[in-house]
Amino acid sequence: MKTESKLEKILAAGHLAVTSECGPPRGAKFDEVVTKSKYLEGIVDAVNVTDNQTAMVRMSSLAASVIIKQQGLNPLFQVTCRDRNRLAMQADIIGAYAFGIDTMLCLSGDHTKFGDHPMAMNVHDIDSIQMIQMVKDMRDKGIFQGGAEIKGAPKMFIGAAANPFADPFELRVMRLAKKIAAGADFIQTQCIFNVDKFEKWMEGVRAKGLHKKCYILAGVTPCKSLGAARYMANRVPGMDVPKEIVDRMASVPKEKQAEEGVTICVETIERLKKIEGVAGFHIMAIEWEEKVEEICKRAGLLPRPQV
Amino acid sequence: MITAERKPLEELIEYIKPFKRILLLGCNECVTVCAAGGRKEVGLLASGLQMAMLKTGNNIEIRQHTLERQCDPEYVEELVPMIDSADAVMSMACGCGVQQIAMRFKDKPVFPAVNTTFMGASERQGVWAERCQGCGNCLLGITGGICPIARCAKQLMNGPCGGSTGGRCEISEDVDCAWQLIWDRLKALGLQDRYLDIVPAKDWRTGGGSGPRKIIREDLAE
């Protein structure tokens, strides 16, 4: 074991891991973080805490992670390269670890163009792969990126993202290999709606033996409505929502769409379970945290194993 | 070249309002090539300013002059005989040229007439695109001759990100994904394996991270 991370223990024991996410509020609302996290208590192994997701200012992922940790859950601290240089990142990582936060996700981050501060400077001092290297060196070598020794090195279980649906497709497995070579311990993928394409990507992953070098958590999202499905299909860069999914959402009356969305999500998980190399699921129920329990229950992912 | 675009006339008028005699300067280098501040643009701006001021009842005198290279003190010296007859200088050169004038003529107000935009290349007639950010430690040798610092919206040194779609960047349909271009080039050159090498975190000291940069060539400097 590289770390004390609960997620690592679950995965190392061979259980299918389950993570979900919690977007911090756009204001100093402590209680909102608590309420959202309560929906996930005992349901998931770790809770992703997003870092100014979609480049909109929110409560910091560090602060929200601390709140979630204090509720007895395991936060999965997300850090993007967009908002901080390497000094700020390392400072936050040490700070997080001092609060017992031992699992994190290294991301490039959505471009500021999409958020509410398009006039802001994008930092990108280092990229996500370089961040993975940095966090690994902090943990394994006990050094800062600048080379100095860390007294009290943070032992982070290091996550990274992968999008099997972006272009060029042929680079998607290679980029995963780069992330693993840099030190990624686990991967959370982009939401999967196109299972066939994901399966094709996994073939490439297995051909290189990458599924044995790191844990791959398949990302899923329940569609709340037909509108949401259409939005993801047409507006979100790097998302692949096949027409069949949109049609299926359209085929049921409006009041039944949410239920249909959950059913599709559960069916997707069932299909993904059969794919060799899938080590767990990352359920992104955006602003719909209360549905995660139902999804997990119906997908046979409850109760969560104790490790 | 260094590219630039003229500032709105309204902003320029605000600058020169308090003055009667303006020396309007162009530069024969980059800003001429990108049609922002060469002799022709100086003429056009002089005429426009003259008319705009005339409309408000202000008769101003604009003297036009275009230097061979405004970022070079040798050429700036040319202005000595004409500087006294100007109350203020407006320069259509890049920011480097404007500053040379300010440094040389310490008591003369100097105003920029253009926004210096980026270091770029001409894609076709009338279209310029950013190509270089002057990071001081060129990566082009390992990225197939396409710069991820200047051309990837997230400056990814190990891209592409998850937003690359059909060769386009997630920020705009009009922007090529730099990493798609890099990958296409590496493939064409048979250098696919190079993609797997992780480019380490960049030392930004050469890129302005340690303050204003200077080059001193001992053999040339006096």
Added chain:
Amino acid sequence: MENFEPVIVAFCCHYCAYTAADMAGSQRLPYPPNVKIVQIPCSGKIDALHIVTAFEKGADGVYVAGCLEGDCHFKNGNTRAARRIEFVKKYLEEIGIESERLEMVNVSAGMGHRFAQVATEITDKIRKLGPSPIRTALAQ
């Protein structure tokens, strides 16, 4: 300004509009004397500076007359001229001159009648617009 007679500068392409003007003359087709013709080798030769200078010197209207679409003697000079006119129109607005005072027209060498018609129409339009703000300012 009851007796206002606009000054209009017409930059005419040698291969079409200029010849058309000649033809209008030889056919005794009347067109307003307000229009001052400047011969240019191709409408694509027109420079923003030529147009702006005309206004600076007191012109009330300017038009550039090039060949019919697809008929440029130099392939695409007239389409380039059209784009340049759009650019100068924006600049004129910035300066505070109504962009309607500038126009691009297309005339073939044989269209003496159309030349006279265009000259008349533009003169009428500018007469209605009144003197250019620059001409007014220059007079003061």
